[in-house]
Amino acid sequence: MKVPAKQLDNLSNLVGELVVNRNSLEQGQERMRQFLDNLLHQVMLLSDAGQRMHDLYEKTLLERAIWDSRHGHRSNTSHIPDTENEGNSGKRKFDDSLDLDRVENFTPFHLLAQETIEYIVRVRESASDIEFLVDDAEQVTRQLRQVTTQLQEGFTRSRMIPFSQTVQMLPRALRDNSIEFGKEVELQVEGKETLIDKMIQDKLSDPMKHLMNNAIAHGIETPQERLSAGKSRQGRITIRAFHQGNQTVISVADDGAGIDPEKVKKKAVEKKVITQKQAQGMSNLDDVYKLLLEDGFSTNEKVDLLSGRGVGLGVVKKNLTEIRGTITIDSTIGKGTTFTIRLPLTLSISKALCCISDRSKIAFPMDGVEDMVKVGKDEVKIVEDGQNYIEWRGAKLPFRHLRELLVYNRHLRRGNVYGINAEEDMISIVVLRSASVGIFLAVQVDQVLEQQEIVIKQLEGPVPKPVGIAGATVLGDGKIVAIADILELIDLATGRIREQRIMPDIITPEPIPVPKKTELTVLIVDDSITVRELLSMTFSKAGYRVEQARDGKDAWEKLRGGLVCDLVFCDIEMPRMDGFELLSRMQKDSNLSILPVAMLTSRGAKKHMEMAFELGAKGYFTKPYIEDKLLDGAVSILEGKTVGDVVNA
Structure with missing residues (x-):
């Protein structure tokens, strides 16, 4: 049976869209699993809190009983008149004094505690039901992957x-x-x-x-x-x-x-x-x-x-x-x-390694990826001609950062910034290979994500193809990601391609003017959720946009990952990373050192204030704070001044 090639092309596009939707479903399933794990963790903590509440109640009852026994305040059923129950369909009877003691000891706290414990049990049961459904959905997703893979392979064979x-x-x-x-x-x-x-x-x-x-x-x-x-x-x-x-x-x-x-x-x-x-x-x-x-x-x-x-x-x-x-x-x-x-093997669907470089995703076709390694920064060496290299499998491998090969002319928006979890002393490297045996290139990226199937979209139209970019693909979350041209990247690194064009999001002869910012952003860093919420309300009412971080490490990862803000208010005493360490790291980073930081802490000693200013803080405030004074201080810091409610003390 003869089938027109155009019809096969249309079916190929549909299979490609099916793969994209499947990837989207798998990503949603993965996020659902993460949310479920977090829910189960919170339920476990809630159960522990409920058990402690139950123990506290039992302790309270025991202390009450001991106190009553020592002061002779035992209840007696004969002292309770039955007139209140007259007229009821049935009288309330108590078998002995112990039953009456239990009724008298059912305080509002006990009733609330019992109700809370019952709700905890119901939440735990609901979480178990959700876990069952998620497991079932994951099974269906795995079956869908098998079916789409077989469909893709069968369709590919039909085209061959x-x-x-x-x-x-x-x-x-x-x-x-x-x-x-x-x-x-x-x-x-x-x-x-x-x-x-x-x-x-x-x-x-x-x-x-x-x-x-x-x-x-x-x-x-x-x-x-x-x-x-x-x-x-x-x-x-x-x-x-x-x-x-x-x-x-x-x-x-x-x-x-x-x-x-x-x-x-x-x-x-x-x-x-x-x-x-x-x-x-x-x-x-x-x-x-x-x-x-x-x-x-x-x-x-x-x-x-x-x-x-x-x-x-x-x-x-x-x-x-x-x-x-x-x-x-x-x-x-x-x-x-x-x-x-x-x-x-096929022009439409391929396997690719997704990475993050310069806060954007990029995909490397797997047929040009030889290895993925992590090395220490001190392992990058410089040869006599000034070129960088690393030792890899007993050979000296040319080394370049991807941002040096692909020059972007763009403005990062909050919706398309990808964070990184970069280790301080380690760098992620993707080893690329050309079709020729023995030609390899080590390319540094910010983070290696995962390998996945992608649908390749060719770049068409009057805009010339950027050097180093082979096409684009649509990920499961709907984001468009560039596909690297590995051969051109190697030629760029080795100097075989002299002319390098700029690859922007939208190619323009001149940089796009940056719009004037009308809303300032404040990052609140504190391990207390109450303090964070109160500060957020304070700055939100004053017209600021507010971001939160639960400790110094969380703030550091968000700032390194591309979070854009104008001012940081940071506590000193926090788990994982305290405020002084965060401030010190920011001062060592060329991109973050210009970001003003104000300390908001319960430590009012002069030595803490002096240490903060030595590390580069622009403000120092103590808790409890006065809203007007804090907001005035924020304005002064944004104007380049150094302020604080302890400075003049």
């Missing part, structure tokens, strides 16, 4: 055709060209049953034909030349296709004369592709072979049907780039040349 259909026209073209140029060449194809995406196959036919013609024109010698070199009269071109990981690899090899690097460099200088000085300093064969892939570069002096027409292998590279493919060259003089093409 054998590699034999790509090369079925090559034998005849090979025979005709061999006869035309007096060469004897046989074609050997391996991996004919290797499946290739139909969209990729459509773009692959011309490059395969061009590479075969290139082997006939430049690689395979004439029968006389081959016999003189001790070879057989008949040359051989071997085309091999196979799957490697999540890539399709196709190699086109010949047993001809090979590529002479000196001849290539000489021709490149003549065509002004490189300078004579660059040619002399070009010792790496990979750099020389890449010259052959430049647009319009050809080593032939005369024009014939197969070569010298000014097209060169650049057209092969261009066609492969459109389908996210790469090509590398390996050659030995006198033995032959091998062209290796690497292609993705």
Whole structure:
């Protein structure tokens, strides 16, 4: 049954949207599990509080009983008149004095305690029910992932055709060209049953034909030349296709004369592709072979049907780039040349490693990720030429920060800022690899998140593609994330790409003017939720926007993660990280050192105040505070003054 390619494309887009929605469901499920874990933790704390309340009540009853027994105030049923119960349908009877004592001791506190304990039990039961439902939903989500994965794999197979259909026209073209140029060449194809995406196959036919013609024109010698070199009269071109990981690899090899690097460099200088000085300093064969892939570069002096027409292998590279493919060259003089093409299995869905860099998410395709490591800052070394490197698997690996390769011209909004949990003395590194064996690059990111399936969206329209960016994807939460072009990042780091364009959220020739801020933001840092809420109401009534942090560590993570504020009010005594340590860390950070910090504490001693100002505080206030005085102090601090209710004491 024949199906139009357009219909398959539409189905492919629908499968991609299904994957996006599945990822969104999984992220929501993960957040629900986090909320449930927090709820269960709070229920456990509530149960502990209820048990303590019950113990306290029992203790109160015991103390009451002891006090009554010592003072002779035991209750007696004979002292209780029954007239109050007259007229009722039934009289209230007490079997003994003990029952009456229990009734008299049912104080409002006891009734409230008993009611609270009952509610705690009900909340615990409700939490158990929610946990059961979440577990059931997670099971359904796992089944959905299995089904969508099988659907995706089945649909991918339905789009694929054998590699034999790509090369079925090559034998005849090979025979005709061999006869035309007096060469004897046989074609050997391996991996004919290797499946290739139909969209990729459509773009692959011309490059395969061009590479075969290139082997006939430049690689395979004439029968006389081959016999003189001790070879057989008949040359051989071997085309091999196979799957490697999540890539399709196709190699086109010949047993001809090979590529002479000196001849290539000489021709490149003549065509002004490189300078004579660059040619002399070009010792790496990979750099020389890449010259052959430049647009319009050809080593032939005369024009014939197969070569010298000014097209060169650049057209092969261009066609492969459109389908996210790469090509590398390996050659030995006198033995032959091998062209290796690497292609993705499918163009629509891929696996990627999501990371955070410069407070934004970016995705690295997994077929270009070699490793993920964490190293200490002291492990980054500098070589003689000033370049950074790290030791990795016994080799010196070039090291760059991603923000140095991708320059952003944008303004961070609160909705698209991603926080980081960076360790002070450790850095996260993603090791990228190119299609060529042995070319690696260590790229520093702020945080490595997770590996997930993404739907690749190509960048289309009049806006040029930014250097280092291959496309974009939509995550499960609806955010658009850039996909890194690993080969271009490596070329940027090694200097092969000289011109670097700026990649903004919206590309503009000039920076977007920053709108004037009308609402100031205050960060309240205190371990007491009561103090935080009171301060929040105070500043909110005065027209400020308020953010809260429960201790110094929480505040530090929020500030390092991109929280934008104008003023910080911080307590001194807090768990995990106190106010002095937070202030000290902020002063050491170039981005946070300019942020004014005021201490609000119960410590009114002069030594604490002096220490705060030595560490860089702009204000010092003691609890309990006066609202008007605190707000006036905040205004003065924002104006650049140093104030405090203890300064003039």
